[in-house]
Amino acid sequence: MAKIYETTTGLVIDVPIVDGAGQDVDLSSAISAALNVLPPGEADEVTWPVTIESPNILRHVVLEGAPLAPGTYRIQPHLVLSSGFNGPWGVVHLPVEYKQRR
Secondary structure, three states: OOOOEOOOOOOEEEEEOEOOOOOEOOHHHEEEEEEEEEOOOOOOOEEEEOEEEOOOEEEEEOOOOOOOOOEEEEEEEEEEEOOOOEEEOOOEEEEEEOOOOO
């Protein structure tokens, strides 16, 4: 796995959504989706927008002007599905390293 360094922009973060048996969850019926993120050293969550990629991927792109900080991000997908489900779906941890110094 490649290391991710602070100040990285343009990073594509794909979060696969699977059920307890490891099967893909079809997100075609999703009413809304987002990533609730607790950045390193912060007390408050922020919400990252996502696009839904077929069939079960939530994708967020770190844009220019919104670089990552060093530490571990706690990322929790939040889904609203037409089946009636409305809530968090697992947790992903994203470690970000300090920028390499020359």
